[in-house]
Amino acid sequence: MTETNPQPNSVKKILPLILATAIFMQMLDSTILNTSLPSIAKDLNESPLNMQNAIISYVLTLAVFMPASGFLADRFGTKKVFIFSLVLFSLGSLFCSMSQNLTHLVISRVIQGVGGSLMTPVGKLALIKTFDKNELLKAMNFAIIPALIGPVLGPLVGGYMVDYLSWHWIFLINIPIGVLGIILGLKYMPNYKSTDVDFDLKGFLIFAAASLLLSISLELFGDMQNISPVLFVFILGFLFLYYYYRHARRGGNPIFPLDLFQVRTFRVGIVGNMATRLGISSVPLLLPLMIQIAYKQSAVTSGWIIAPMALTAIFGKSSVIKILDRYGYRQTLMVNTFIIGTLICLLAIPNIHTSLYWFVPIIAILGFFNSIQFTSMNTISIADLRNFQTSSGNSLISVNQQLAIGFGIAFGLIVLKLFENSDLIEGEMHNAFRYTFLTIGILTIISGFVFRRLHISDGKNMKSKED
Incomplete structure (x- = not known):
């Protein structure tokens, strides 16, 4: 109790x-x-x-x-x-x-x-x-x-x-x-x-091993020279996840009970978080890199270009409750993910001769919709958890977010390196960044379909009281 x-x-x-x-x-x-x-x-x-x-x-x-x-x-x-x-x-x-x-x-x-x-x-x-x-x-x-x-x-x-x-x-x-x-x-x-x-010590050690191996693999993915050991560590991590699944099925008091995944809103929130962050998480890394490497600008300049994202996030915070109350979680998350993916694609339009200021309005708008996305995903994940599930559910959400952010950064770097070594960029490093933004933007748009699994009425119990 x-x-x-x-x-x-x-x-x-x-x-x-x-x-x-x-x-x-x-x-x-x-x-x-x-x-x-x-x-x-x-x-x-x-x-x-x-x-x-x-x-x-x-x-x-x-x-x-x-x-x-x-x-x-x-x-x-x-x-x-x-x-x-x-x-x-x-x-x-x-x-x-x-x-x-x-x-x-x-x-x-x-x-x-x-x-x-x-x-x-x-x-x-x-x-x-x-x-x-x-x-x-x-x-x-x-x-x-x-x-x-x-x-x-x-x-x-x-x-x-x-x-x-x-x-x-x-x-x-x-x-x-x-x-x-x-x-x-x-x-x-x-x-x-x-x-x-x-405390489920055995389950903790198994899940910790899975998290450790998956984290190591994503770090290696970001700077890979030989794909074989990376894939081995990655597959081993998933084998430990399967081992944990077998362990949790045996009953007892597992650190992350499988009945968490019987809660549909939790399940969609976890999968949606992982899928959408593959694109979202890499933008704050890739854009400053492009400004410094392709445009030959300083780290401080690249920092100022993406700074508006923080200001517009505040406006998103003040709007998200009204938006969710009016449209519900299902429609909000689907449409919002499509918008974020489209904005990431727009980062691919400017060429090397375009002014850096072109990126400012895109980044500013992106900050607004990111704010809505994160608040919506975090709250729908816990919307239907019961009191006895909140501790384990909240811990799993935190682990999932950490891994999702790491995978997103690694994924963006992998795509960038693939384009850097391809014939498409024609010797222009800037084109490698453009194709990368286009790729992760399209994948972000596709990830929005995860939220179709939500029902229109999901999250109604999360509606805030009127002030």
Whole structure:
């Protein structure tokens, strides 16, 4: 049985802000490092190619430990685990800034990853248990905005900090944000526990192995020289997933019960998240790369070009509730995915002589519809979960999103490399980017058909109360 006492209005007002703080810190940190790797490599006397380990170690740690977040929250309470995760993430950030070599940095990133793997899922779980279904959309809508702003501000802030301060500040910036989250969490975070807790250690190890292997394969896909070992790791990951399926079928108390997938809205939300993010996730990486490689512009310039995405995401946040109330989840998600895919295709139109400003309105509009997409997918996934399913369901959603973002980035890089080595680009690297945007845009449009599995009435219980 799970503790779900009604919370005072002060908690309901501050809790979305606490989750937003955690999401912003994690999303900023996961993107700010990309523009800073050459500077860090130079300072640590390492090759920039070897510095990928600093990114991979963090992603792998997230994938491995996220499945345990629901159990730990149920066992020790959402408040204690959330505060612990913020402390761990902040300490990891401090250790990163003090790193004297690559080994120190990788170990510090692992500490950060353990904190990050608990921070967002546990904060989100507290939000789900605090708000009624008809209030949850509005609360989740507010908290999800940092997930859109963080990846846009990351390269921009990272570029400025490296140019005008030093790379150490890209980690130190997390500490005041973490302290703010800890202070607010101590005062306002509810401490939900479950009296019925039984940890499925075997299932956790099997699923962690599957997540680890799939994460390694997607990192290798992004920088592949020989396809055979990559495919081997990829297939092995799916074999572990099948092994977990066999394990969960035997009953007991699996870490991710199979009855979650009997909930149609959860099933569609999980598959839709994975499918649509294949295209969406690669745009914030591919566009800055194109601006820097093809257009020969600076990292700061590329950061400014995609910055409008963060501003329009705020307008999307203010519109999504009205849109969902009027059109429902099925129509909104299908049409919205088609629009996003079309906008990605439009990024392929400008040639090398076109002004960079041509991209600004496309990116601005894309930010608006991305905001609607993420809020809608996140809320429909949990719309019909029962109280006893929320911990495991929320953890699985978090793992799925992490893997989906990673696969999306890797997929975009694979397509780019395929076109780079083809005869289609006629020696123009810019054309490789154009064909890549066209490919992932078309695939995003096709992925919208996943949401046809939703019923027109799905998500009606998520409609917000009138103000």
